Amino acid sequence: MSPAPGTGGGPAIILVQPQMSENMGTAARAMMNCGLTDLRLVRPRESWLQERAIRAASGAEAVLHAAREYERTEDAIADLTHVYATTGRDRYMIKQVVTPRLCATEMRERISAGYGCGVMFGPERTGLENDDIVLADTVLTVPLNPVHCSLNLAQAVLLVGYEWFQVAGEVSAEASMTKGAAGRLANKQELLFFFEHLERELDACGFLRLPDKRPTMVRNLRNLFQRADLTEQEVRTLHGVVTELATLRTKRSKG
Amino acid sequence: MSPAPGTGGGPAIILVQPQMSENMGTAARAMMNCGLTDLRLVRPRESWLQERAIRAASGAEAVLHAAREYERTEDAIADLTHVYATTGRDRYMIKQVVTPRLCATEMRERISAGYGCGVMFGPERTGLENDDIVLADTVLTVPLNPVHCSLNLAQAVLLVGYEWFQVAGEVSAEASMTKGAAGRLANKQELLFFFEHLERELDACGFLRLPDKRPTMVRNLRNLFQRADLTEQEVRTLHGVVTELATLRTKRSKG
Numbered sequence: 001m002s003p004a005p006g007t008g009g010g011p012a013i014i015l016v017q018p019q020m021s022e023n024m025g026t027a028a029r030a031m032m033n034c035g036l037t038d039l040r041l042v043r044p045r046e047s048w049l050q051e052r053a054i055r056a057a058s059g060a061e062a063v064l065h066a067a068r069e070y071e072r073t074e075d076a077i078a079d080l081t082h083v084y085a086t087t088g089r090d091r092y093m094i095k096q097v098v099t100p101r102l103c104a105t106e107m108r109e110r111i112s113a114g115y116g117c118g119v120m121f122g123p124e125r126t127g128l129e130n131d132d133i134v135l136a137d138t139v140l141t142v143p144l145n146p147v148h149c150s151l152n153l154a155q156a157v158l159l160v161g162y163e164w165f166q167v168a169g170e171v172s173a174e175a176s177m178t179k180g181a182a183g184r185l186a187n188k189q190e191l192l193f194f195f196e197h198l199e200r201e202l203d204a205c206g207f208l209r210l211p212d213k214r215p216t217m218v219r220n221l222r223n224l225f226q227r228a229d230l231t232e233q234e235v236r237t238l239h240g241v242v243t244e245l246a247t248l249r250t251k252r253s254k255g
Numbered sequence: 256m257s258p259a260p261g262t263g264g265g266p267a268i269i270l271v272q273p274q275m276s277e278n279m280g281t282a283a284r285a286m287m288n289c290g291l292t293d294l295r296l297v298r299p300r301e302s303w304l305q306e307r308a309i310r311a312a313s314g315a316e317a318v319l320h321a322a323r324e325y326e327r328t329e330d331a332i333a334d335l336t337h338v339y340a341t342t343g344r345d346r347y348m349i350k351q352v353v354t355p356r357l358c359a360t361e362m363r364e365r366i367s368a369g370y371g372c373g374v375m376f377g378p379e380r381t382g383l384e385n386d387d388i389v390l391a392d393t394v395l396t397v398p399l400n401p402v403h404c405s406l407n408l409a410q411a412v413l414l415v416g417y418e419w420f421q422v423a424g425e426v427s428a429e430a431s432m433t434k435g436a437a438g439r440l441a442n443k444q445e446l447l448f449f450f451e452h453l454e455r456e457l458d459a460c461g462f463l464r465l466p467d468k469r470p471t472m473v474r475n476l477r478n479l480f481q482r483a484d485l486t487e488q489e490v491r492t493l494h495g496v497v498t499e500l501a502t503l504r505t506k507r508s509k510g
Contacts, residue, residue, distance in 0.1 A: 034400060
């Protein structure tokens with residue numbers, strides 16, 4: 001049996017809308033430096049297999065050849081359980097913020113418990129959009145000189161990978177999460193199905209009716225549920241809650 | 256009074272024979288990311304102030320403008336007390352080897368005690384030559400995937416600077432070295448004067464007469480003294496020892 005996604009070869013590296021093929025190459029090189037192999041590309045602007053990318057990978061072209069392309073960020077993280085969003089500046093979302101070092105320790109614990117992890121990086125100049133950050137559980141920020149903190153894509157991947165590599169070798173008996181009693185944690189696909197279900201019903205009932213407030217409300221709701229580290233069983237329960245509430249409302253409006 | 260060299264703005268970054276002006280620019284950017292400003296260039300092949308370098312520095316051109324050029328590595332490190340040599344592979348020298356993390360902790364202690372530190376990086380493809388490594392006190396190696404561990408210059412500078420930045424903020428009362436009683440540690444210039452004095456006398460007496468063995472013997476001797484963390488007073492004592500021994504020999508040969 002092959003290991004669960006985002007576990008065997010360490011966390012997945014998810015590049016959202018990378019612009020230049022060279023940068024995909026140098027990111028692949030940085031991954032290989034740190035023993036990472038699971039590269040996922042969401043709407044890359046250029047091909048990650050053209051010569052410029054392969055040359056920039058400098059021996060790490062196996063990572064590029066194995067890379068997978070996705071149309072939506074949601075699909076790229078669907079099989080993962082815990083996702084980090086790298087940002088350079090405060091996005092004013094209620095999410096836990098960690099350093100690469102803490103992220104590495106957390107991921108090691110999650111991955112050794114069989115839960116797939118991933119780290120998302122945004123486009124070169126603009127960084128991740130808020131809609132992508134909302135999909136993440138935790139924000140990752142690199143502590144650097146505040147007056148000059150911009151990193152290029154490969155360097156950001158390298159720092160995250162470097163910290164991963166420093167802890168990946170350390171095997172520890174206590175590195176296991178409460179898995180048995182509470183049931184398995186929900187993966188992103190299961191969570192997203194629930195979010196969509198909830199938002200559909202909230203749209204239907206008029207709760208999200210103000211168009212200029214809707215995006216913020218949706219984000220706040222998703223962040224709130226995401227922080228809860230829901231199990232798959234809990235997500236099913238929540239589906240039931242939403243369905244029941246919606247049915248009740250339908251009945252009432254009919255009655 | 257301005258701080259001692261290699262202390263106020265953190266450790267000095269010494270690039271030995273950097274080849275491409277872009278790489279000096281990206282190294283400057285990585286330094287600025289980590290709050291480092293003291294850049295020293297030994298025989299750079301291209302200018303660090305041409306447009307390609309400035310563009311690659313991406314906002315960190317102040318570091319390039321303040322950079323100093325040296326003809327010899329010895330001169331670039333003359334005012335420092337403790338120097339690290341970055342290497343990707345084992346050079347079979349009897350020197351302490353540290354990770355960037357341990358290096359950062361050590362440098363913080365030394366620098367807070369007023370001793371200038373520096374980290375040397377070799378040319379892009381070939382790395383530092385043994386003659387430059389001998390000048391260092393300690394070897395620095397980044398723990399990375401052994402099957403793919405080559406880093407580009409800026410990335411190597413970034414990882415060292417990143418670890419420095421992580422510890423630089425931490426102020427600690429116990430971070431002071433035994434300075435008073437033992438006297439001030441010798442700087443590189445003082446050490447090198449002593450090495451040259453010693454080797455001149457060893458040449459004169461025929462100890463280093465076999466040309467194919469000379470380089471290795473010189474290296475071993477320098478490494479041996481370097482590991483001792485000599486104080487300036489001890490170096491003066493050693494000068495005296497060598498002078499005395501040489502005089503004795505001269506007297507005897509005359510007598």
